[in-house]
Amino acid sequence: MDKFQAMQAFIRVVESGTFTKAAQMLDIPKTAVTRLIASLEVELGTKLLNRTTRKVSTTADGAAYYERALQLMSDLAELEGSMSRAKSSPRGRLRVDLPVPLGLSVILPALPAFIGRYPDIEFEFGLSDRPVDLIAENVDCVVRAGEIFDQSLVARQIGAVKQILCATPAYWDKHGRPSHPSDLEHGHVVIRTIASRTNRPFPIVVTKDRERVEVQNRRGLTSNDIMACLTMSLAGLGVVHALTFTAAAHLRSGALEAVLNDWASDSVPVFVAYQPNRHLSTKVRVFIDWLAALFASNESTAKSQRSAKT
Template identity: 35%
Template sequence: MDRFEAMQIFVKVVDANSFTKVSEMLDLSPAKVSRTVQLLEEHVGARLLNRSTRSVGVTEDGAVFYDRCVKILADVADAESSLSTHKQKPSGTVRVDTSGTLARALLIPALGSFYEQYPDIEVRLGLADRNIDLFQDGVDCVIRMGSIEDSSLVARAMGRARIVTCASPGYIERFGEPATLEQLSEHTAVNYVSARTRKNFPFDYLVNGELTRIEMKCALAVNDGSTYIGAGCKGYGIIQPSRYMVADHIANGELKEILTNYQCPSTPVSIVLPHRRNLSPRVKAFIDWFTELARSNPDLQAS
């Protein structure tokens, strides 16, 4: 059994959810495709696929093995591409992990320009505010806000996100607009709780160069960025988000910046990479594109 060929066939079967489609795609007999996967299962000592007369489904072990196979096949393709004497357009799949809020506010609106430059690259977005193992999860890069604690990874700074304090017009109409930090004690906040650390994000300000942390009453705490912003728009309390995430809400009047005389500490935005891997052309293309996207956004230029 050619293990490399077997992995290719296995990946295609999972993608197509069909032995027959893969046999037609590769011009192989269905028996050959089925037998190859069976030999692969015997070799790894685990059942990779659940088969029935109508469908093919990947097992739990098969899903783990599939992710590793995809990574191995991509690495081989990158190695072959790097040795090519002809300049080719980058192609293949880039696996990117980030938060849902960042994806919706920054990536999704701009991805059209990426596809115009790189029509042969597929971007697979994983949306989770959690710690990612770039090696085990087969992720090419992670876009994260905040400090990066894992010293085994490489973090490339993309900019620093401006942080603002906001409230909805409805909230201000009901409770008034605070003019000083001292007045915040009379108001209610929507709290954001990190799904990764389970820690609450406090309201922070820089006063005479010193960090000042404000404690406020809380009626609602959430661990999802979009829900956090939505709760602020609904008037459930004051929020302190990254400005680029609420720029449209501010522009259309759903939110209003308040306490503009006070500066909030900015938050670093980084692309995180596994240090031991060379960048493939497609990953480099994505990183270069995102770097330019960050540079062009005025809300990511705070120092």
Template identity: 40%
Template structure:
């Protein structure tokens, strides 16, 4: 195995924390990886990996060597991509993770258009609302809502969605319609949303002029999934705040009732998130552009 391939093997083991997972990811026998790392350590004259019963971690020398490998490999990939791209077509497998609602209602129905444009791209799609570790799980990009805090990732905002505060018609008949935020806090219930990652409950949010105000309410139920959140609201279990595009039909039928339209929730940003790279693979760039195109007219 040549030196560059050995560097790629080493960086993947560090990123996945496992010889076995790296071997699966690279489609190589585990014994080949073990032999490669042994030869690499002999070549550089340093112990690069610390093995335990549960994981593999770089030594101090290994961390130093890893950082240099990442930069060198990124530069090489960028140079090769520049030469290939003019004559190439987007191709290869992409692993993406999408929120279940956006996937089912917007993106998956539009996939025939994507494959008509890019027939040599293969998509592997997972749907969830949980935190995805892109490097550890081998995912190329995720579509996520809300403000993003992980500075090690790159985010491209592709849409900003208006949101609506709603309750079911049955809830309104039982509890009445709050006309002010003060009335909202007097005896009303929320369907509480908890972050799938932190489990922190997010209070209801309202724009009062140009300022955002949080209003926590008691709740009979707390959920961490988009479908469950809407279903609980439709079942009359409390007030919820949802993207307007998701509930057009329910509002038009009167199954859900908009509350406090003068103080709407703040808009929800939607972003495609991917690991920091100097040169994105062409297949990933065209997929991100296509997602942005599908969501561009959403409100």
């Protein structure tokens, strides 16, 4: 017996007063309604309805069962309704950890559009590039550039970022503009970012046609912060392999000048990672989908670029 269907049939019989009308309301045969009520009475071990040729009425137990069953159905309908509303209007606190450059330059400036669509979601952002223990730190998801090495997490690629070699016009006037990447290995200061995982500078590798060159300059400045490297380059201290989305405004204003534009760097994939869960909460899902759309709409972060592991 389908107890849920039997309960529905019982309620309809009580409310309509006949098995025939109840069957019409439920769009099932009258014999099916009769079987459901009989099975329900056997299951409960009590008679629920008094039947005559002219009408149907509840017994004392039937009246009590009807009130409880009606309340249960009402509660179930309210629960289903709240779930539907949660899908269309998710709410609650969302804890997200972002890398500093992507957070400050791409994600947070665009956040008003998301909050305008989902005003009941509250955010708590952390900005870092360190490994985050999502369970211990109660974080819903993290965004990271480069491969996700924690195999326990689900990682979805939402974009990719490119890099470009640039410095101030005054720096180029003083040190000369390179015509080949190897020119940067002599007489130039190269500002490089330290990888937090290896504590070594990220390699600077560029490709043109079939030639692939890694810049080996040992004279330079380093920092574990990408934005600090960009700031040093803006101060005229050297050449930086900058993320295009962080350098774009400075390139447009003329504060920075790119070189070797016909030499391409491998793009770096951007992932959002979260704990594996078949029932990912709606608030997390809509945020991840929004991030994917945001990155896809930006030429500097769209994942249709050539990508490589870092």
